[in-house]
Amino acid sequence: MRHDQRPVAIAGGGIGGLACALALAQRGFPSIVLEQAREFGEVGVGLQVAPNALSVLDALGVGDRARRDALLIERMLMMDGVSGETIVDIPCGPEFIARYGNPYAVAHRADIHGALLDACRDHPLVQLRTRSRVIGFDQDADGVSVHVGAPTDASAGVSARADAAGAAPAFERVQAAALVGADGVQSRIRQILIGDGDPFPSGFMIYRAVIPVAEMPADLQHPYPTLWAGHDTHIIYYPVRGWTVFNFGATVRIHDRPVDESTEAPLDEALAACAGQHPTPLRVMRAAGRFRRWTIRRRDPVDNWTRGAVTLLGDGAHPMVQFIAQGAAMALEDALCLAVMVEESAGDFVEAFRRYQDIRIVRASRVQAMSWMMDRLLHAGGVERRVRNSIFAGRTPEDSYTRLDWLYQPPDYVRAPRT
Numbered sequence: 304m305r306h307d308q309r310p311v312a313i314a315g316g317g318i319g320g321l322a323c324a325l326a327l328a329q330r331g332f333p334s335i336v337l338e339q340a341r342e343f344g345e346v347g348v349g350l351q352v353a354p355n356a357l358s359v360l361d362a363l364g365v366g367d368r369a370r371r372d373a374l375l376i377e378r379m380l381m382m383d384g385v386s387g388e389t390i391v392d393i394p395c396g397p398e399f400i401a402r403y404g405n406p407y408a409v410a411h412r413a414d415i416h417g418a419l420l421d422a423c424r425d426h427p428l429v430q431l432r433t434r435s436r437v438i439g440f441d442q443d444a445d446g447v448s449v450h451v452g453a454p455t456d457a458s459a460g461v462s463a464r465a466d467a468a469g470a471a472p473a474f475e476r477v478q479a480a481a482l483v484g485a486d487g488v489q490s491r492i493r494q495i496l497i498g499d500g501d502p503f504p505s506g507f508m509i510y511r512a513v514i515p516v517a518e519m520p521a522d523l524q525h526p527y528p529t530l531w532a533g534h535d536t537h538i539i540y541y542p543v544r545g546w547t548v549f550n551f552g553a554t555v556r557i558h559d560r561p562v563d564e565s566t567e568a569p570l571d572e573a574l575a576a577c578a579g580q581h582p583t584p585l586r587v588m589r590a591a592g593r594f595r596r597w598t599i600r601r602r603d604p605v606d607n608w609t610r611g612a613v614t615l616l617g618d619g620a621h622p623m624v625q626f627i628a629q630g631a632a633m634a635l636e637d638a639l640c641l642a643v644m645v646e647e648s649a650g651d652f653v654e655a656f657r658r659y660q661d662i663r664i665v666r667a668s669r670v671q672a673m674s675w676m677m678d679r680l681l682h683a684g685g686v687e688r689r690v691r692n693s694i695f696a697g698r699t700p701e702d703s704y705t706r707l708d709w710l711y712q713p714p715d716y717v718r719a720p721r722t
């Protein structure tokens with residue numbers, strides 16, 4: 304036998320967990336994805352898919368499917384939400400594509416997640432299980448015993464009483480060669496490995512909405528995301544799903560005020576929260592009408608994600624604010640890097656996870672830290688706003704590309720499996 308045929312257990316079937324399962328399967332390693340929810344799916348609508356993310360999707364063989372309903376954007380635009388002037392305008396045409404090997408896309412989250420899910424369903428080496436909440440694990444030299452409890456949270460749609468009555472297995476152990484915690488920002492595996500408490504509220508929340516194209520102001524329907532950087536707020540909107548709807552998000556500094564995520568927010572509340580913004584994005588906000596509220600959580604980078612044959616990836620390892628739209632991209636890169644290291648270590652998971660962490664930790668932590676540093680640029684007021692604008696003034700596309708090379712050019716482990 305070439306290697307341990309017990310599966311790798313993957314806690315969480317989001318973009319990171321599914322990409323990991325697929326990348327392992329393509330290299331001959333079986334996995335079992337344990338997802339707590341009743342169904343596989345994604346929360347939210349829009350996703351910016353930068354070229355480094357598309358390169359991973361290509362390497363996984365799902366790039367064409369992911370691009371099918373995505374919009375390949377013409378430019379990246381950042382406007383001053385106080386004065387209305389253009390701050391950043393980066394063309395994403397042929398020169399950009401040639402430089403990074405891929406365009407910049409915006410997509411519906413379900414399209415990206417769905418592309419990975421279908422490929423996992425089609426692969427005989429991937430087992431997919433829902434209503435399977437990972438609650439713990441034991442590890443010894445022989446592998447990992449993963450403790451799976453019945454889901455008890457609202458996201459799984461199952462109550463504790465129903466579990467006790469036998470509607471779902473109350474407890475089970477899954478024997479695995481290794482365990483990957485791809486269980487998101489509230490990662491249970493991280494709690495056990497690192498134990499650094501809950502991710503803290505970042506001091507920001509987001510008002511999210513979906514605007515049917517018929518209700519979106521016609522003069523603001525552009526083939527690219529428009530980001531309005533205001534004092535303590537930023538607003539972004541872009542079309543998804545073949546221009547049928549626009550994704551809308553207004554991020555607002557709230558300090559430590561609590562956020563009610565269980566009810567919808569009315570327009571008046573969202574308008575008041577963004578009162579200083581330019582009239583143009585507020586027209587889009589009015590078209591949206593009602594909003595879901597969402598707390599933005601974050602952590603600072605840590606220097607370890609791994610213990611033996613157990614490791615973390617994606618938001619479990621390095622949850623970040625969405626200010627440079629790279630969280631899912633980092634989860635995809637993690638997933639592929641991890642699988643490549645497992646292949647190169649011939650199934651020695653302890654060695655593979657050590658190498659994976661070593662390769663990924665600086666890049667992912669840099670993106671995590673940079674995302675948070677963008678607070679200063681995106682939400683500047685007073686003289687800081689003018690300083691920000693002067694920093695970007697006069698930049699040519701080439702200047703911008705030079706600054707983005709490290710991020711958008713795919714790392715060398717982003718490659719298809721050897722055939």
Ligand SMILES: Cc1cc2nc3c(=O)[nH]c(=O)nc-3n(C[C@H](O)[C@H](O)[C@H](O)COP(=O)(O)OP(=O)(O)OC[C@H]3O[C@@H](n4cnc5c(N)ncnc54)[C@H](O)[C@@H]3O)c2cc1C
Pocket residue numbers: 314315316317318319320337338339340344349350351352356435436437438458485486487488489490491492509552599616617618619625628629630631632633634
């Ligand atoms: C408002 C907003 C906008 C964003 N925009 C972008 C963007 O434009 N581009 C981008 O690249 N990124 C963006 N991100 C970040 C991106 O959404 C995340 O980084 C990405 O989804 C992380 O993927 P993941 O697979 O690590 O975690 P998740 O997507 O959170 O998946 C975790 C999965 O694990 C499951 N789970 C949790 N606990 C358990 C358990 N104990 N047992 C079993 N299953 C469990 C969950 O149900 C879930 O399915 C944005 C984030 C936010 C909040």
